[in-house]
Amino acid sequence: MNENVIVRDDGFHADDWTGAMFEIDPAAEIDLDAALAAPLVRVAFAAMTDGRGFTIARRLRAAGFTGRLRALGPLVSDQYRHARKTGFDEIEIPPALAARQPEAEWLRAAARSRRDHRSLIHGLDATRK
Amino acid sequence: MSLDLPASASAAPAPQADAFDAAFLAERAAEFRDQVARRLSGSLTEEEFRPLRLMNGLYLQLHAYMLRVAIPYGTLSAAQMRALAEVAERWDRGYGHFTTRQNVQFNWIALADAPDILDHLAGAGLHAIQTSGNCIRNVTTDALAGAAADEIADPRPYAELIRQWSTDHPEYLFLPRKFKIAISGAETDRAVTRAHDLGLHLRREGDAIGFRVIVGGGLGRTPRLGSVIRDFLPEADLLPYLEAVLSAYNLAGRRDNKYKARIKITLAEMGETAFREMVETEFARIRPGFPPVDPAHFAAIKARFPAPPAPRAPVPLPPALADFARNLAPHKVAGHVAVTVSLKPHGLPPGDATAAQMRALADLAERYSRGEIRISHDQNVVLPHVAQIDLPALHAGLVAAGLATGNVGLLSDIIACPGLDYCALATARSIPVAQAIATHFRDLGLEAEIGELRLKISGCINACAHHHLGHIGILGLDRAGVESYQVTLGGDAGDAAALGEIAGPGFTSEALIPALERLLRAYLAERAPGERFIDTLRRQGPDRFRAALYAGGDDA
Ligand code: SF4
Numbered sequence: 001m002n003e004n005v006i007v008r009d010d011g012f013h014a015d016d017w018t019g020a021m022f023e024i025d026p027a028a029e030i031d032l033d034a035a036l037a038a039p040l041v042r043v044a045f046a047a048m049t050d051g052r053g054f055t056i057a058r059r060l061r062a063a064g065f066t067g068r069l070r071a072l073g074p075l076v077s078d079q080y081r082h083a084r085k086t087g088f089d090e091i092e093i094p095p096a097l098a099a100r101q102p103e104a105e106w107l108r109a110a111a112r113s114r115r116d117h118r119s120l121i122h123g124l125d126a127t128r129k
Numbered sequence: 130m131s132l133d134l135p136a137s138a139s140a141a142p143a144p145q146a147d148a149f150d151a152a153f154l155a156e157r158a159a160e161f162r163d164q165v166a167r168r169l170s171g172s173l174t175e176e177e178f179r180p181l182r183l184m185n186g187l188y189l190q191l192h193a194y195m196l197r198v199a200i201p202y203g204t205l206s207a208a209q210m211r212a213l214a215e216v217a218e219r220w221d222r223g224y225g226h227f228t229t230r231q232n233v234q235f236n237w238i239a240l241a242d243a244p245d246i247l248d249h250l251a252g253a254g255l256h257a258i259q260t261s262g263n264c265i266r267n268v269t270t271d272a273l274a275g276a277a278a279d280e281i282a283d284p285r286p287y288a289e290l291i292r293q294w295s296t297d298h299p300e301y302l303f304l305p306r307k308f309k310i311a312i313s314g315a316e317t318d319r320a321v322t323r324a325h326d327l328g329l330h331l332r333r334e335g336d337a338i339g340f341r342v343i344v345g346g347g348l349g350r351t352p353r354l355g356s357v358i359r360d361f362l363p364e365a366d367l368l369p370y371l372e373a374v375l376s377a378y379n380l381a382g383r384r385d386n387k388y389k390a391r392i393k394i395t396l397a398e399m400g401e402t403a404f405r406e407m408v409e410t411e412f413a414r415i416r417p418g419f420p421p422v423d424p425a426h427f428a429a430i431k432a433r434f435p436a437p438p439a440p441r442a443p444v445p446l447p448p449a450l451a452d453f454a455r456n457l458a459p460h461k462v463a464g465h466v467a468v469t470v471s472l473k474p475h476g477l478p479p480g481d482a483t484a485a486q487m488r489a490l491a492d493l494a495e496r497y498s499r500g501e502i503r504i505s506h507d508q509n510v511v512l513p514h515v516a517q518i519d520l521p522a523l524h525a526g527l528v529a530a531g532l533a534t535g536n537v538g539l540l541s542d543i544i545a546c547p548g549l550d551y552c553a554l555a556t557a558r559s560i561p562v563a564q565a566i567a568t569h570f571r572d573l574g575l576e577a578e579i580g581e582l583r584l585k586i587s588g589c590i591n592a593c594a595h596h597h598l599g600h601i602g603i604l605g606l607d608r609a610g611v612e613s614y615q616v617t618l619g620g621d622a623g624d625a626a627a628l629g630e631i632a633g634p635g636f637t638s639e640a641l642i643p644a645l646e647r648l649l650r651a652y653l654a655e656r657a658p659g660e661r662f663i664d665t666l667r668r669q670g671p672d673r674f675r676a677a678l679y680a681g682g683d684d685a
Contacts, residue, residue, distance in 0.1 A: 026380070049180055049263065051303025055379045058300055062415065076177050078164065082299035101172050112160070115153050117293040121368070123423030126149065 026052035045073030061087035154251035162244035186257025207491035212253035214487035265295035272505035284314030305382030306390035345396035348592035373412035480508030489530035541567035548588025557605025651677035
């Protein structure tokens with residue numbers, strides 16, 4: 001593999017996106033209107049420890065973004081639920097990471113419970129998958 | 130394992146051990162087991178594993194791994210204390226170390242044992258989640274919560290709400306830097322809210338409960354007292370306001386330099402006004418759509434914290450226990466006191482408790498404090514609800530366990546970090562220095578005479594022992610391979626929160642104690658009757674005291 005891999009709830013995929021893509025670099029000023037109008041927004045993570053993308057995703061969804069939301073960068077499978085909960089649909093990971101952390105690990109992460117204290121607080125179903 | 134709830138039905142239920150959390154903790158323990166396995170198989174690199182293990186409370190120290198277990202809002206049941214004793218005995222060297230942030234640390238852990246320990250803790254409703262790493266840490270509060278005579282409202286239901294909200298919050302697990310929250314519910318701030326990334330001071334206006342919100346406090350290499358950014362935040366706005374602060378910080382905090390990444394630097398660099406505007410703008414945006422806290426859920430949280438005991442007839446303290454009076458704090462209910470059990474016996478490491486002592490505390494708590502135990506930020510243990518009539522029996526029990534040191538608030542009630550004995554970041558020893566100071570002044574017979582004195586010793590610039598807030602603070606540095614102890618004067622962790630000022634050049638470890646003795650003798654000579662060290666210092670200014678410190682040179 002030398003292409004990036006797209007990870008979704010059902011495992012690894014090759015990139016199948018051919019339309020326009022709006023890129024967000026958390027370090028730069030974000031043009032929110034342009035992002036909201038895009039069919040796919042890709043938010044870059046410089047490192048797994050740089051969590052700015054999670055806030056950006058949540059804010060985009062809160063602002064009404066309904067398109068496809070993709071995280072790009074070296075996130076690990078343990079962060080899959082955080083990405084999904086903040087509004088990402090998928091993660092685009094580099095090939096070396098996909099080789100080291102095979103699809104089975106990501107499938108396991110995707111199947112893991114999303115038990116959520118915040119839903120509990122607000123009286124919503126807190127154990128939904 | 131002795132994890133069954135104690136026979137005494139009056140014991141407080143483990144507040145966080147409800148079914149939801151029990152399942153959550155079990156899942157997290159299983160997840161961590163999987164992460165350790167994947168680290169060993171190479172699927173996770175050390176760099177990837179590090180933030181994951183830190184988020185589960187596991188640090189790599191000088192000699193071994195250290196596991197930091199959270200004691201949410203400092204409240205433990207007797208059964209939970211016994212679970213800690215078991216960890217100390219089975220997986221450590223028979224003791225644990227209580228910290229200034231209501232955590233307990235086990236210093237000699239094998240990485241391979243960590244998943245079993247987390248399972249064991251989860252069985253008692255305890256965990257190490259978010260006790261480390263760049264995330265929202267254990268929420269701390271007043272050790273006298275629910276008991277203190279000057280309490281406005283018990284802060285613990287709010288602390289628990291914040292704990293739930295911040296646990297595995299998907300947005301805030303990879304912040305620029307760690308984020309510490311403290312909440313005080315009493316008139317007197319015993320939670321050091323001004324030295325936290327975010328401090329909440331509970332207030333009442335008429336019937337309404339709200340919070341003074343303080344942001345950007347912190348010690349370390351750039352000590353700063355927090356700024357008030359809201360004077361009265363209505364209770365219902367608490368979570369959306371926290372969301373606004375955290376998401377603003379997550380985006381605006383610096384990520385290019387870890388020494389400039391705390392929110393105190395964000396605030397200082399942006400300026401208070403711009404920072405407040407950024408938070409308020411985000412708050413205004415999210416507040417209307419923010420789901421309210423389910424009233425039934427919050428009522429259930431409140432119900433976990435039992436009402437204080439019923440009043441009893443007041444009983445005067447027997448004269449034989451006069452020295453123990455320092456360890457007693459006024460209680461909101463007649464005939465009761467809150468008892469601080471000092472973990473600072475002279476000459477032993479401050480904040481340490483053996484497994485046997487933990488079990489003794491659990492037994493005594495069941496017998497005399499409704500099974501409730503608190504851990505204070507002064508690294509002591511509090512039995513919050515003791516009837517005055519039980520004090521002689523409790524005292525006898527403490528004597529038998531070697532826990533009856535009557536030095537709360539005195540010079541030997543020192544806060545000291547682990548320092549060079551354990552900590553990989555340390556530049557000097559702190560525990561041995563604390564031991565030497567405590568025994569020196571005890572042997573001089575001056576300790577009681579000196580009276581209230583807050584002495585804090587950190588083993589490096591990270592200031593884990595809050596030395597800037599000590600009436601006397603000591604910072605151990607490394608000067609060309611030699612330990613050098615820098616003294617700060619005039620700090621205060623209480624309502625009159627203040628950062629101490631550096632007195633001058635550092636002392637060698639040999640010169641430090643004579644210098645402190647000169648300083649304190651100068652105080653005894655200058656003080657007005659009944660005046661505390663800190664008050665004499667404030668009244669007279671530091672010059673006289675600086676002169677006394679350096680009267681012997683700095684390495685004499
Ligand atoms: S102050 Fe320094 S030496 Fe002490 S515990 Fe903190 S990091 Fe370690």
